[in-house]
Amino acid sequence: MSGDFDDRIITSWHTNAAPWVRAIRQREIVSRVDVTNDAIVSTLRSLRPTHLLDVGCGEGWLCHAMARDGVSCVGVDVVPALIDAARASHPVDAVPGTYAVLAYDAIATGALSDHDVGAFDVIVSNFALIGEAPVETMLAALPALMAPGGHVVIQTLHPVMASLDVPYVDGWREGSWTGFSSEFADAPPWYFRTISSWVALLTQVGLTMRALHEPVFPETGRPASLILCANRAD
Ligand SMILES: C[S@@+](CC[C@H](N)C(=O)[O-])C[C@H]1O[C@@H](n2cnc3c(N)ncnc32)[C@H](O)[C@@H]1O
Numbered sequence: 521m522s523g524d525f526d527d528r529i530i531t532s533w534h535t536n537a538a539p540w541v542r543a544i545r546q547r548e549i550v551s552r553v554d555v556t557n558d559a560i561v562s563t564l565r566s567l568r569p570t571h572l573l574d575v576g577c578g579e580g581w582l583c584h585a586m587a588r589d590g591v592s593c594v595g596v597d598v599v600p601a602l603i604d605a606a607r608a609s610h611p612v613d614a615v616p617g618t619y620a621v622l623a624y625d626a627i628a629t630g631a632l633s634d635h636d637v638g639a640f641d642v643i644v645s646n647f648a649l650i651g652e653a654p655v656e657t658m659l660a661a662l663p664a665l666m667a668p669g670g671h672v673v674i675q676t677l678h679p680v681m682a683s684l685d686v687p688y689v690d691g692w693r694e695g696s697w698t699g700f701s702s703e704f705a706d707a708p709p710w711y712f713r714t715i716s717s718w719v720a721l722l723t724q725v726g727l728t729m730r731a732l733h734e735p736v737f738p739e740t741g742r743p744a745s746l747i748l749c750a751n752r753a754d
Contacts, residue, residue: 525692525709526651530598530623532695532708537601539703541579548701551737555744559735560646560675561585563747567671569642575627575658576648580606580619587614594636596622597648624651624658632665640666644673647745652692652711660725666752672727678734678743679715690717718748728753 533540547553560582564572569591574583577595579602587593592615595606600621607619622631643662649655662672680688695707713721719729727750734743 523653525711526654529651529708529710532706533599533602535706536704537599537605539701540602541605542703543700544579544581549699551744555735555737556647556675557581559733559745559747560644560673563673563675563733563749564642564644565589567642567673569671571640571642571667573632573636573640573643573665575624575643575645576650577606577619578602578646578648580609580617582644582646583617583619584609584611584614587611587617590615593617594632594640595619596627596632598623624654628654628657628661630661636665638665638667640670642671642673644675646675647677649674649676650708650710655711656721656725659721659727663726663752668752668754670752671730672722672748672750672752674718674722674748675745676713676718676748678746679713679718681743682712688714690714715746718746722748722750726753727751 543549564586572586572591572593574593574595577583577597580595583593583595583606588611595617597603598621603619603621610617643666690713692709693712695709697704697707722729729750731749733747735745736742737744
């Protein structure tokens with residue numbers, strides 16, 4: 521059953537690639553523009569990356585931003601249209617980037633090149649760890665891709681804020697495009713994890729938790745997201 525939900529996530533992102541590119545490039549998602557984009561960029565900058573992997577990179581905005589800072593970036597995503605958009609708009613005056621169409625399942629089974637093994641000092645995933653089993657198997661593969669002392673940084677919906685009306689337990693939830701343009705269709709389901717489940721999952725795959733950040737909306741003081749930072753346990 522959970523495999524069906526994981527498959528629906530991928531189908532939905534294929535369907536919604538074009539509106540997604542527009543939404544990001546036209547700065548339509550207020551929480552991103554007001555809080556979460558800066559939050560993830562400043563968290564990454566504080567780690568001083570040189571070679572970064574962006575898992576579920578979408579249309580590439582985060583790789584583009586880090587490449588402008590001088591970071592060599594590899595962006596991977598399952599949707600070819602998003603990878604094409606990321607590659608086509610990589611800034612010409614920045615460090616060159618590499619983009620590849622890859623599902624999390626493929627990362628888990630070693631699809632990144634030998635060149636990438638042990639290479640990344642930072643691996644980031646920004647609002648892209650949506651599913652269940654493929655996310656877990658992919659996370660288990662990350663330590664082998666990381667340089668010694670490397671970092672994993674994950675930004676996700678804040679679990680407490682995403683659970684105000686429902687019990688605070690792990691499980692599949694129906695998606696919604698509420699607040700997005702009417703061009704979006706077929707909202708992907710998502711696998712909800714509590715904060716303690718995120719920490720347990722990262723620990724279970726051999727990472728050591730280093731920090732949790734909870735950026736807030738300036739007007740309300742409420743959390744806009746959760747950022748989990750972990751290290752390769754060497
Ligand atoms: C909400 S978007 C975030 C994109 C980007 N990280 C950003 O910050 O704009 C989620 C992304 O995760 C990707 N994704 C979801 N499940 C995936 C999977 N199993 N394998 C690879 N990419 C996946 C989608 O294609 C989509 O681009």
